[in-house]
Amino acid sequence: MFLESEVDDPLPSARTAFSASGGFEDDEPPSRHSRPSRHPQWQDVPDHQWDDWKWQQANAIRSVRQLRSLLPFTRDELEAIGKLEADYKVAIPPYYFSLIDTDDPEDPIRLQSVPSSLEGEGGFELEDPLEEDKDSPVPGLTHRYPDRVLMLTTPNCTMYCRYCTRKRATLTRGGWEGISKDDERMIDYIRNHSEIKDVIVSGGDPLTLPISKLKFYLDALKAIPHVDVIRIGTRVPVTMPQRLYDPELLQLLESAEKVYIQTHFNHPREITPEAARVCKSLLRHGMMINNHSVLLKGVNDDLGTMKELLRGLLRIKVRPYYLFHCDPVTGAGHFRTSVWKGMEIMEGLRGHMSGIGIPTYVVDSPHGGGKIPLMPNYMVSMSDDAVILRNYEGMLVRYQAEDKPVSSQKTATRGVSALIQGDKTSLMPEGNERMARRRQLQLVEDAPSGSCGSGDSPPPPATSSTRTLLPMLAANG
Numbered sequence: 515m516f517l518e519s520e521v522d523d524p525l526p527s528a529r530t531a532f533s534a535s536g537g538f539e540d541d542e543p544p545s546r547h548s549r550p551s552r553h554p555q556w557q558d559v560p561d562h563q564w565d566d567w568k569w570q571q572a573n574a575i576r577s578v579r580q581l582r583s584l585l586p587f588t589r590d591e592l593e594a595i596g597k598l599e600a601d602y603k604v605a606i607p608p609y610y611f612s613l614i615d616t617d618d619p620e621d622p623i624r625l626q627s628v629p630s631s632l633e634g635e636g637g638f639e640l641e642d643p644l645e646e647d648k649d650s651p652v653p654g655l656t657h658r659y660p661d662r663v664l665m666l667t668t669p670n671c672t673m674y675c676r677y678c679t680r681k682r683a684t685l686t687r688g689g690w691e692g693i694s695k696d697d698e699r700m701i702d703y704i705r706n707h708s709e710i711k712d713v714i715v716s717g718g719d720p721l722t723l724p725i726s727k728l729k730f731y732l733d734a735l736k737a738i739p740h741v742d743v744i745r746i747g748t749r750v751p752v753t754m755p756q757r758l759y760d761p762e763l764l765q766l767l768e769s770a771e772k773v774y775i776q777t778h779f780n781h782p783r784e785i786t787p788e789a790a791r792v793c794k795s796l797l798r799h800g801m802m803i804n805n806h807s808v809l810l811k812g813v814n815d816d817l818g819t820m821k822e823l824l825r826g827l828l829r830i831k832v833r834p835y836y837l838f839h840c841d842p843v844t845g846a847g848h849f850r851t852s853v854w855k856g857m858e859i860m861e862g863l864r865g866h867m868s869g870i871g872i873p874t875y876v877v878d879s880p881h882g883g884g885k886i887p888l889m890p891n892y893m894v895s896m897s898d899d900a901v902i903l904r905n906y907e908g909m910l911v912r913y914q915a916e917d918k919p920v921s922s923q924k925t926a927t928r929g930v931s932a933l934i935q936g937d938k939t940s941l942m943p944e945g946n947e948r949m950a951r952r953r954q955l956q957l958v959e960d961a962p963s964g965s966c967g968s969g970d971s972p973p974p975p976a977t978s979s980t981r982t983l984l985p986m987l988a989a990n991g
């Protein structure tokens with residue numbers, strides 16, 4: 515948790531601040547989701563308090579005793595999470611808690627934020643699955659990739675995600691080794707390594723830091739000429755957007771000039787009008803926003819939910835950047851899916867929705883190997899002069915990257931082999947919607963030469979043009 519005393523200056527009321535910072539009260543929220551209704555517990559809280567991040571922080575749910583008065587639990591669950599409380603912290607701001615459907619024990623917002631008895635079950639998970647601590651030349655700083663570093667600036671978050679990769683520092687009680695004395699050493703390290711171009715300021719959540727502390731980091735990094743990019747890793751827009759109603763914080767972030775926001779939406783229900791408005795505000799202050807999602811069982815591990823999330827992010831101009839496979843962190847085994855589930859989702863995205871909405875699916879490698887991107891296989895075969903590619907519809911196509919003559923020595927063959935030999939240029943699955951649309955438009959494609967189920971149909975002329983318009987189309991046009 516982060517404490518009131520950590521904050522520098524008293525803030526104006528959030529509603530006044532919000533208006534003063536840009537007058538967004540008239541804006542049409544771009545999210546399709548309506549303002550979340552508040553849990554009855556906070557129904558009578560005046561708006562000026564509800565919209566004040568300090569009120570949200572002070573009233574966050576932080577104990578099993580509070581949870582049991584707000585949500586149904588079985589006796590066994592209560593006993594189990596009661597025992598876990600001694601080890602792991604809880605914090606759920608009333609705003610985020612109000613997104614939970616309290617009648618649904620499997621609610622995706624609940625799964626992310628409310629402790630589960632499954633957290634106590636062991637597996638092969640690890641305290642530091644990414645071995646960040648082993649790549650730390652200075653406490654709190656991880657230098658893994660050639661041109662970028664990760665700085666851990668605080669153990670505090672507005673909400674403690676139950677699957678957090680850095681649980682050892684954030685959720686675990688007493689798990690954080692104070693690093694405040696090392697702030698200068700982290701900055702010195704970056705200053706002395708001119709190959710570092712990109713600094714990820716993370717934690718915990720750096721937007722829980724007092725303004726003066728955040729200013730220290732941002733001013734220092736801004737002044738280092740070889741640092742081009744400062745990425746702020748924060749879940750504040752998702753879990754407590756009220757913090758970003760503060761014009762002083764927005765101004766500080768903008769003044770650092772190099773700041774990108776790296777946020778973390780996992781479910782479409784998190785894209786509320788409040789979240790949409792603070793993202794808009796960050797964009798207006800010149801900060802690009804990229805999103806990390808984690809693939810979580812029961813939260814977003816189905817194609818429909820993932821598509822809705824990604825489309826929602828595009829609607830608020832947040833770029834889907836990474837979809838992480840859930841790391842093998844202690845107590846989070848119940849969130850982990852198979853890699854095949856991730857691949858299945860990626861297969862349903864590429865080609866089926868705009869490329870600007872598709873994140874890169876990555877597994878963060880054991881032993882500190884870093885992010886490894888995974889994607890379905892679109893290259894089916896290859897020869898010396900061509901590759902055989904598959905598109906999202908299952909169409910197989912011969913692609914000749916260089917202008918080489920097709921070999922005249924051919925053996926009669928079929929299927930993918932016929933594409934490699936140059937006898938065919940494509941194989942189209944039967945019942946293809948795109949082809950049906952073309953027929954409706956009275957366009958005739960001469961390239962598709964049969965279906966995957968009839969690969970021995972006669973090949974098209976090797977030098978055919980790609981498209982012929984029927985006279986009827988000209989008549990229509």
Ligand code: SF4
Nearest residue numbers: 671674675678718749
């Ligand atoms: S906000 Fe980030 S650092 Fe904090 S608990 Fe969630 S995943 Fe971990």
